[in-house]
Amino acid sequence: xxxxxxxxxxxxxxEGALVLLRCNYSSSVPxxxxxxxxxxxxxxxxxxxxxxxxxxxxxxxxxxxxxxxSETSFHLTKPSAHMSDAAEYFCAVSESGNTxxxxxxxxxxxxxx
Amino acid sequence: DAGITQSPRHKxxxxxxxxxxxxxxxxxxxxxxxxxxxxxxxxxxxxxxYGVKDTDKGEVSDGYSVSRSKTEDFxxxxxxxxxxxxxxxxxxxxxxxxxxxxxxxxxTRLTVV
Numbered sequence: 575x576x577x578x579x580x581x582x583x584x585x586x587x588x589e590g591a592l593v594l595l596r597c598n599y600s601s602s603v604p605x606x607x608x609x610x611x612x613x614x615x616x617x618x619x620x621x622x623x624x625x626x627x628x629x630x631x632x633x634x635x636x637x638x639x640x641x642x643x644s645e646t647s648f649h650l651t652k653p654s655a656h657m658s659d660a661a662e663y664f665c666a667v668s669e670s671g672n673t674x675x676x677x678x679x680x681x682x683x684x685x686x687x
Numbered sequence: 688d689a690g691i692t693q694s695p696r697h698k699x700x701x702x703x704x705x706x707x708x709x710x711x712x713x714x715x716x717x718x719x720x721x722x723x724x725x726x727x728x729x730x731x732x733x734x735x736x737y738g739v740k741d742t743d744k745g746e747v748s749d750g751y752s753v754s755r756s757k758t759e760d761f762x763x764x765x766x767x768x769x770x771x772x773x774x775x776x777x778x779x780x781x782x783x784x785x786x787x788x789x790x791x792x793x794x795t796r797l798t799v800v
Contacts, residue, residue, distance in 0.1 A: 580729075608788055610791075615794075616793060617777060617791035618730075618777070619791075620790075664730065674732050674735050674745060675720075675730075675789055676732075677722075677729040677730040678729055
């Protein structure tokens with residue numbers, strides 16, 4: 575069965591610092607992986623997705639993630655945090671194109687001025 | 688928001704009453720999903736649909752039923768609401784192309800008193 579583990583329910587960084595949000599997955603087949611962002615009182619918005627085309631995936635708002643099969647990881651990074659990045663971030667896995675996504679429990683990112 | 692409308696957006700109901708939440712899409716996507724979001728649990732799949740009249744259970748389906756009589760509408764019914772069903776409910780759609788992300792609605796905040 576698929577599963578996702580997000581390390582750290584809350585991460586706090588200073589404005590301008592590196593953002594690193596960790597995601598490890600478990601899947602019996604090559605996975606499709608996604609990062610979503612949720613701003614307060616809103617739905618989820620896709621940041622980026624991995625579908626086996628390239629291991630380094632670039633998304634919106636300057637975020638990127640690298641798929642590492644040997645580590646079963648798909649960590650999300652951004653070189654320089656901005657105040658507007660404060661939100662909750664969810665990693666998700668799917669075993670095929672349209673099977674339901676399985677989500678991690680989320681990581682709340684705070685950005686300190 | 689990819690043409691997804693959830694209604695109502697907020698609802699307060701009493702324990703033991705039936706409640707129906709509606710998800711309407713204008714994207715003609717094949718797949719539709721209902722998730723619930725609770726602090727510390729991320730998003731958990733309740734039910735999903737892979738076509739008109741074709742539905743299946745998710746991780747937390749007890750106490751919920753769904754119906755999809757038209758491509759554009761997916762209804763979630765709480766047969767007899769309980770306080771444990773107080774949550775934020777999200778509808779999502781997917782299905783255009785071989786591998787697609789899910790697009791989410793704005794959510795319905797349900798309080799059972």
